[in-house]
Amino acid sequence: MTGIPHDTPGEPDPLRALDLARLRRRTSMKWRAYPEDVLPLWVAEMDVPLAEPVVRAVTDALALGDTGYPAGTAYAEALAGFAAKRWHWDGVAVERTALVPDVMLGVVEMLRLVTGPGDPVIVNSPVYPPFYQFVTHMDRRVVEAPLGADLRIDPATLREAFAGATAGGGRAAFLLCSPHNPTGTVHTAAELAAVAELAERYGVRVVADEIHAPLVAPGVTFVPYLSVPGAGRGLSLMSASKGWNLAGIKAALALAGPEAADDLARMPEEVSHGPSHIGVIAHTAALRDATGWLDAVLAGLQTNRRLLGALLAEHLPAVRAYPAEATYLAWLDCRALGLGDDPARAFLDRGRVALSSGIPFGTGGAGHVRLNLATTPEILTEGVRRMAAALS
Incomplete structure (x- = not known):
């Protein structure tokens, strides 16, 4: 490590x-x-x-009256630099990113791209309560694959859930919480590779909520889902929100694996109007300067x-x-x-x-x-x- x-x-x-x-x-x-x-x-x-760098960036924008609509790729570029330095991952391809209002609304948009009404969405319980709320409100079905006694992903339980969710030939998604909320578990590269292998075997699309990625303990390394072998069809949501306490200035990024680029390109253009321009400025400053x-x-x-x-x-x-x-x-x-x-x-x-x-x-x-x-x-x-x- x-x-x-x-x-x-x-x-x-x-x-x-x-x-x-x-x-x-x-x-x-x-x-x-x-x-x-x-x-x-x-x-x-x-x-x-x-x-302080976040306060300065926001204050400068307000003094300039720079409070319009978000534009550009500065946020994605800042995340790419952070990921390369922090996680030794060069996989943030700016051209395969998109601005979304926040992580959970981004999750909703990604699930809309890869599932339809009534389709199952698998989660590892116990898990962040809005997973249940947002999935249910968008007319998808929550299917639980409980964590093991060690509070880690249980491959046998996940395999059973994937098999059951796709038994009729329909579409299904796995909403991965990484790092896991509420347990604080950091999934290993081997565990995530096993998830990717199961997802490919059963045709399940993985959407990873990685909002807590900056908040790993000293001596522990976060592994982005899209960095593991076989995760090319995956989608991820990242943000500086949790790491820098920016929940009130909303902005997040959706990331697509190489084989999911076409899916991300189908996201409605108006979704990118939802993030706050001030939020984008704040999150960019956090990742780049703080x-x-x-x-x-x-x-x-x-x-x-x-x-x-x-x-x-x-x-x-x-x-x-x-x-x-x-x-x-x-x-x-x-x-x-x-x-x-x-x-x-x-x-x-x-x-x-x-x-x-x-x-x-x-x-x-x-x-x-x-x-x-x-x-x-x-x-x-x-x-x-x-x-x-x-x-x-």
Whole structure:
């Protein structure tokens, strides 16, 4: 495994920059969904100031009045440079990319290209809840292929799901979450190559949500799905959104493997009008100029992962935290606490800490919660203490 390069060693940890009083001034979903006495450790927003290069790029654009419609390939070029340096992958072909409003709307557009109404879309549960919501709302059928006991893709289960989904000769897609949300699993090159082989054998089209790709732990290497042998018919969605906390300035990229270029070319032209031009500017600056800031976040997240382990051992030893290799999320098995299928409800009602319930993540989610680590050590410590207080 190769380590993550550090462009600007010594950059201060953004996860230690903001106190609770300042964070409560924010008006985004994380800080407004619950009353002020609730500590929010749920939705995927980071408690960080933005990277200075991103702030500068957006501020310069606003000062110039550069707030029109997006154009050009700067975002794709920045991603290509980031992928080459970070993942040693030269496979981002700018001509096989397209702007989309955000990753999930991009997923919808990619699934429309390769499936039709009523067709099955396979997912590895437990998985990001919007997979179920968006797939169902676009009139496709969700088929679960649950992760194994080790929370990794189970090839036998996936093969069974692929065979069943295509048994009648129809079309099917596999919506791959890589790195996996909520478990933080980073799929290996061998695992992804096995996915590609099964997809080709059964005629299943793979659409990979790779939004968390920049957020791999030090010492772990992310493997883009389109980089593995046999993945040429695959489609991928990438974004700087999660890595640089840019969910509120939307933009993402769809990428096509060499054999999927014609599919991507069929995407309606008006889809590219949906991304924010300011979003494109921000995401481009992040990928191109703010990798040192990202490294500081990754180091801070490692510190928080270790802290969470120590806090759980001290206050909630019956809770099992699965070791995450990526994302800023922790998947916690709370079944031994006796709080039923939805322990998040007890933590909220009795402890006044908001976590994501495991139930919407599908099969394997009951009895679990997802905790957002991307906060200050002080807030994380208080959050676990509140969880423990909910048991008394």
